[in-house]
Amino acid sequence: MKTDVLIIGGSAAGLVAAMTAKSCNPEKGITVIRKEEIVMIPCGIPYIFGSVMTSDKNILPDTGLIKMGVKIIVDEVITINKKEKNCQTKKGEVIEYEKLIIATGSNPIKPTWLKGKDLKNVFVIPKDKEYLDYFHKQLENLQKIVIIGAGFIGIEVADELNKIGKDVTVVEILPRILGTAFDEIVASEAEQCLLDRGVKVNKGIGIKEILGSDKTEEVLLNNGETLKADAVILSLGYVPNVELAKKAGLALNEFGFIEVDQYRRTGEADIFAIGDCSEKRDFATGKLSKTMLASTACAEARVAAMNLCKLSTVKTFRGTIGIYFTAIGDTAFGVAGLNKEMAIKEGFDVVTGSFTGIDRHPGKLDDSHKQMVKLIVAKDNGLILGGEVVGGTSTGELTNVIGFMIQNNMTVNDVIVSQIGTHPMLTASPAGYPLIKAAEIVAKALKG
Amino acid sequence: MKTDVLIIGGSAAGLVAAMTAKSCNPEKGITVIRKEEIVMIPCGIPYIFGSVMTSDKNILPDTGLIKMGVKIIVDEVITINKKEKNCQTKKGEVIEYEKLIIATGSNPIKPTWLKGKDLKNVFVIPKDKEYLDYFHKQLENLQKIVIIGAGFIGIEVADELNKIGKDVTVVEILPRILGTAFDEIVASEAEQCLLDRGVKVNKGIGIKEILGSDKTEEVLLNNGETLKADAVILSLGYVPNVELAKKAGLALNEFGFIEVDQYRRTGEADIFAIGDCSEKRDFATGKLSKTMLASTACAEARVAAMNLCKLSTVKTFRGTIGIYFTAIGDTAFGVAGLNKEMAIKEGFDVVTGSFTGIDRHPGKLDDSHKQMVKLIVAKDNGLILGGEVVGGTSTGELTNVIGFMIQNNMTVNDVIVSQIGTHPMLTASPAGYPLIKAAEIVAKALKG
Numbered sequence: 001m002k003t004d005v006l007i008i009g010g011s012a013a014g015l016v017a018a019m020t021a022k023s024c025n026p027e028k029g030i031t032v033i034r035k036e037e038i039v040m041i042p043c044g045i046p047y048i049f050g051s052v053m054t055s056d057k058n059i060l061p062d063t064g065l066i067k068m069g070v071k072i073i074v075d076e077v078i079t080i081n082k083k084e085k086n087c088q089t090k091k092g093e094v095i096e097y098e099k100l101i102i103a104t105g106s107n108p109i110k111p112t113w114l115k116g117k118d119l120k121n122v123f124v125i126p127k128d129k130e131y132l133d134y135f136h137k138q139l140e141n142l143q144k145i146v147i148i149g150a151g152f153i154g155i156e157v158a159d160e161l162n163k164i165g166k167d168v169t170v171v172e173i174l175p176r177i178l179g180t181a182f183d184e185i186v187a188s189e190a191e192q193c194l195l196d197r198g199v200k201v202n203k204g205i206g207i208k209e210i211l212g213s214d215k216t217e218e219v220l221l222n223n224g225e226t227l228k229a230d231a232v233i234l235s236l237g238y239v240p241n242v243e244l245a246k247k248a249g250l251a252l253n254e255f256g257f258i259e260v261d262q263y264r265r266t267g268e269a270d271i272f273a274i275g276d277c278s279e280k281r282d283f284a285t286g287k288l289s290k291t292m293l294a295s296t297a298c299a300e301a302r303v304a305a306m307n308l309c310k311l312s313t314v315k316t317f318r319g320t321i322g323i324y325f326t327a328i329g330d331t332a333f334g335v336a337g338l339n340k341e342m343a344i345k346e347g348f349d350v351v352t353g354s355f356t357g358i359d360r361h362p363g364k365l366d367d368s369h370k371q372m373v374k375l376i377v378a379k380d381n382g383l384i385l386g387g388e389v390v391g392g393t394s395t396g397e398l399t400n401v402i403g404f405m406i407q408n409n410m411t412v413n414d415v416i417v418s419q420i421g422t423h424p425m426l427t428a429s430p431a432g433y434p435l436i437k438a439a440e441i442v443a444k445a446l447k448g
Numbered sequence: 449m450k451t452d453v454l455i456i457g458g459s460a461a462g463l464v465a466a467m468t469a470k471s472c473n474p475e476k477g478i479t480v481i482r483k484e485e486i487v488m489i490p491c492g493i494p495y496i497f498g499s500v501m502t503s504d505k506n507i508l509p510d511t512g513l514i515k516m517g518v519k520i521i522v523d524e525v526i527t528i529n530k531k532e533k534n535c536q537t538k539k540g541e542v543i544e545y546e547k548l549i550i551a552t553g554s555n556p557i558k559p560t561w562l563k564g565k566d567l568k569n570v571f572v573i574p575k576d577k578e579y580l581d582y583f584h585k586q587l588e589n590l591q592k593i594v595i596i597g598a599g600f601i602g603i604e605v606a607d608e609l610n611k612i613g614k615d616v617t618v619v620e621i622l623p624r625i626l627g628t629a630f631d632e633i634v635a636s637e638a639e640q641c642l643l644d645r646g647v648k649v650n651k652g653i654g655i656k657e658i659l660g661s662d663k664t665e666e667v668l669l670n671n672g673e674t675l676k677a678d679a680v681i682l683s684l685g686y687v688p689n690v691e692l693a694k695k696a697g698l699a700l701n702e703f704g705f706i707e708v709d710q711y712r713r714t715g716e717a718d719i720f721a722i723g724d725c726s727e728k729r730d731f732a733t734g735k736l737s738k739t740m741l742a743s744t745a746c747a748e749a750r751v752a753a754m755n756l757c758k759l760s761t762v763k764t765f766r767g768t769i770g771i772y773f774t775a776i777g778d779t780a781f782g783v784a785g786l787n788k789e790m791a792i793k794e795g796f797d798v799v800t801g802s803f804t805g806i807d808r809h810p811g812k813l814d815d816s817h818k819q820m821v822k823l824i825v826a827k828d829n830g831l832i833l834g835g836e837v838v839g840g841t842s843t844g845e846l847t848n849v850i851g852f853m854i855q856n857n858m859t860v861n862d863v864i865v866s867q868i869g870t871h872p873m874l875t876a877s878p879a880g881y882p883l884i885k886a887a888e889i890v891a892k893a894l895k896g
Contacts, residue, residue: 314859
């Protein structure tokens with residue numbers, strides 16, 4: 001068969017690329033080819049274990065694509081022929097394309113060195129419904145769960161399993177949870193939330209081996225300690241799924257991601273790459289980065305799709321800011337851009353300011369929650385490099401406010417004269433709005 | 449007595465001006481003079497009738513001011529002597545100042561033409577604790593409440609009184625509620641929320657007279673209809689409280705607000721004016737505006753205080769954007785900048801786009817809420833002129849995101865390549881984020 005645009009991969013990036021491509025070029029034939037019959041909402045996966053109870057309630061619907069006239073093929077591309085501009089599939093099809101978008105995503109890490117990794121009841125967290133359903137079913141009769149890796153997904157799964165009554169321990173080799181996303185103080189606060197809810201956290205210690213005869217029985221840690229484990233969940237991060245691109249001769253960067261330019265084009269003019277499999281560069285430093293986020297993937301997808309047929313210098317991807325957040329119980333934790341440690345490590349001279357208030361006013365309102373905002377600002381020019389938020393349910397969008405400040409190159413002076421809207425039932429008070437107060441503290445420190 | 453900086457008025461604007469002035473000039477003596485022993489959180493006032501039950505839980509605390517070393521005087525300035533740079537007070541004090549900030553606020557409108565306005569159980573909604581406590585107490589034994597004026601405060605009070613079991617009718621002379629803040633469709637949706645909750649709404653009809661012998665019994669409408677009313681609440685807006693400024697010879701604009709420049713200085717170099725009593729100009733049109741918001745007042749206060757002793761061209765107030773929101777039950781309504789009708793009326797050629805999604809992903813999560821975002825964009829250059837949001841508790845901060853887009857002169861192209869963070873428990877999905885989807889719709893229309 002023949003299609004104008006072929007998109008390999010049907011998760012967030014593939015879906016958004018297809019919808020945007022069709023929207024921008026209604027006359028073109030757009031085809032998505034994917035392995036999965038049913039696609040999972042990627043970020044929703046941790047919640048199938050508790051809050052939504054089943055993967056059936058976590059499905060990325062095809063209706064949008066179908067309604068727009070995008071063709072969906074459930075099959076697997078096994079070879080990309082750059083010269084002939086076609087792809088061969090597992091089912092034996094040959095699909096000719098004009099433009100190709102690679103959105104093959106990432107796969108969970110299962111370290112080859114880890115003894116016992118293939119025992120029964122050792123799981124990873126891929127975006128594969130069939131696997132997740134099996135995994136979920138198996139957990140039913142397993143009580144003691146050890147999760148290796150306290151990144152976002154690790155702690156979200158931990159919290160959900162704890163919620164349904166499992167005995168959950170998280171093991172993290174770093175001295176704190178949530179990787180290096182947050183400054184230490186925020187990371188400790190997140191840890192305390194987890195502990196308060198009953199999740200056990202074992203930091204600063206790596207895993208040596210998973211013990212058991214046919215199924216997992218214990219986890220042996222680097223310090224010689226063992227933890228009883230009816231199940232072990234490996235949440236050690238993801239690696240870009242680039243086998244296909246590699247075989248096709250597309251260049252990979254030193255972290256193993258498909259190299260792309262600001263339009264998300266690979267070295268091959270008609271082939272684009274987006275999402276977890278494609279190169280990321282940090283917004284502030286321009287350095288290669290490994291950040292994998294569905295939200296970033298979707299932004300990349302929009303940029304690729306808008307530049308497919310004609311390039312536009314105003315529709316480029318300017319580097320990953322890294323805006324992300326999670327919720328543990330009623331408390332949410334958000335970060336945008338660089339945290340203080342990263343900024344210093346990169347060589348920025350920074351000033352930070354933080355302010356803690358309440359996200360309603362008066363604070364006596366029932367659903368009020370503490371709200372902390374921290375800003376990380378470049379000392380020489382006052383540019384906002386990053387921010388962190390701890391608060392209630394508005395933490396996500398408030399972190400997005402900081403994301404927009406960074407994307408717009410706002411200085412701390414711009415922020416302190418900014419207008420924000422406030423309302424008793426929805427935000428902090430105008431007189432004690434933590435974002436503005438934090439900016440004031442930084443501005444004062446800069447004046448010194 | 450003598451003070452470096454004298455601030456007249458202790459509500460949001462006065463408080464923020466005092467804190468900012470002290471923070472910027474720790475060596476200066478800062479004094480706030482205000483009539484009220486105890487200050488109300490202005491935007492929290494509607495909620496004393498229901499959600500927080502008492503004005504005692506809606507107090508703007510003095511602790512921040514006191515801790516910073518700001519002096520608070522409870523007294524009333526009766527004369528400002530510009531030449532001598534002093535103020536005379538009701539209690540007979542003369543206070544000399546170097547810099548003066550007028551933050552005298554606004555008073556509720558009680559139309560002189562309205563017959564029956566002085567009957568017992570006719571109330572207005574000032575920021576006066578003593579009055580509010582009396583008003584609140586009186587309401588205890590009054591069941592049928594008629595509220596005249598369906599602006600933000602009118603409908604918030606209506607919803608709160610309805611919540612505690614009163615029989616509430618709102619009368620609005622305009623054909624819709626919430627003034628002209630929202631486009632008609634959003635205003636209708638807000639009205640439907642109110643109706644669903646049991647508040648009666650009487651639109652397109654003005655009030656002619658309040659009937660009763662000594663206390664209010666009925667409201668006579670312009671169409672001859674009458675409504676039984678044990679109490680009538682006049683929520684007809686506010687007029688700037690400028691008696692003092694007028695007496696001092698400071699210039700007022702044609703709407704009766706104290707004229708100021710971008711530093712919030714009046715014609716008199718050492719006298720600044722901020723908040724409800726001071727001039728507002730629209731961000732997009734530069735035209736005089738009557739918008740009174742505590743959040744805007746606080747931004748003006750920061751600007752005035754930062755420019756008190758030394759001017760800074762990067763710390764100016766660039767015009768009121770008008771970012772505001774309210775909540776009716778679980779649904780919140782937000783607006784930033786111009787709505788479509790206003791934009792067209794002002795002479796802009798606009799394109800709008802709106803998208804309705806869900807504020808969680810998967811949408812099956814318990815606390816998910818419909819989320820609608822509408823963007824109003826200038827046709828000639830793609831600049832974001834305004835936006836509206838209907839959604840759950842994150843509506844406030846999401847409206848603030850739009851506010852920042854406007855303040856940063858972002859175009860719709862900037863928005864569609866923007867990075868936003870998303871999380872299942874906190875926001876819409878990255879593939880169906882209504883703000884981005886609305887921008888895409890506008891971008892497509894602009895291209896078309």
